[in-house]
Amino acid sequence: MSQNPTAPAVTDAASVDAAITSRMSARAFLPTAISRETIEHILTVASRAPSGTNTQPWKVYVLQGASRDSLVDKCCAAHDALRADPSLAEQYREEYDYYPPQWVSPYIDRRRENGWGLYGLLGIGKGDKDRMHLQHQRNFRFFDAPVGLMFTIDRVLGRGSLVDYGMFLQNIMVAARAQGLHTCPQAAWNGFARIILPHIGAGEGEMLVCGMALGHADPDDKVNGFHTPREPVSSFTRWLD
Template identity: 55%
Template sequence: MRETPPVPHPPEAVEAAILSRRSVRAFRPDPVPPALVRRLLAVASRAPSGTNMQPWRVYVVTGAARDRLCDALVAAHANPSAGHESEYPYYPDQFFEPYLSRRRKVGLDLYGLLGIARGERERMHAQHARNFRFFDAPVGLVTTIDRRLAVGSWLDHGMFLQSLMIAARAHGLDTCPQAAFAPYHGVIRAHLPLRPEEVVVCGMAVGYADEGASENALATERMAVDEFAAFLGDEPGDGMPFVEPS
């Protein structure tokens, strides 16, 4: 029987990687070593998946390949009349509470930091276009899933993405998962060797945060544990001090 290896770092180190993960929207140009990107992907591949199906595929773009893809995506974004649509619904057709309020707040908070007022559509459009430059991160990822798979495999794919982002934090890197890429799967197919059965799930920027950028000061709120969890037996944690993460 295979033994589970011990965690070499204290629990606080793991928690710190999780708690410090954020969606960074401005990166420094500092290169990320290719060997480190490979290491992060190898670590993330240990994410759980039903019957070990591993329903993820990743395209890593850097340098000239990244620039060509970004140029094409920015051009497509500038032409909304082309009717780009995602191959899967990320959001509901109609937002409702409490999700509508949370969505509005994070948008207002972000644009407030950027000095973009409500109704400044051109500036909002320009900010959204920064997605397609991976927010200037030196490494861009595009992840896909086989369209023949079911909901459970999409859950597995999400666990892979989270594992990747936490592993990146452990190495001092930052990330931004980007659903904005999904509607432009046709453009992406022209630049990356996607198979017909592959659905573009998202993009992801990987690099080092530009801490001087105002947008990176965004601090999103989270619900307290008692707002989303119900304890139906003996409440866990007796004898262990617990401080709600801020």
């Protein structure tokens, strides 16, 4: 795996582009097991992500088998209880704001397009709260992926380390594509950190960053046909001469 980092270009640029552009948030997985060697390889590649002064702020917990299934049961039960009694929301607060407290355009427009595009594909109507709840709960089943990943960070670190963390997470998703696998990064887990952190054995100083599903995407499930659009370069780039 060692390469010359100062080489002018990688030897197969098309494969790099394909790994990035074929990445998607898969929401249905096959039960096919993933070997520890494959997961370790993905994490080894991903660990080359940059971080300020090489702090490498990531901590990863890999859940498979009984540990995965037990966490799924705990969080699905909490999700159901929260729906039955919304006052429990105070117990399940995210430790950091992943989303803004107040949405504005164009972000709220993209969010709505994403949500209704997905629900429309699945035939879930605007007022169908039961099916919405069940679909949201798919997050807490890792969308049936055999591997669940939980990511934590030490609370003593600054917000810049979350920027570093994002690059690490992207590396995992791209490296997974190189192995023929798919992922789904999930901030949905963050509200259940008080359940997750003790379950995975995280230290008192750790904060949950997000979760991620990893596995073989189910090619026959229509939900994996949902691909979100991207803005053209011209809409987010300003050229200065």
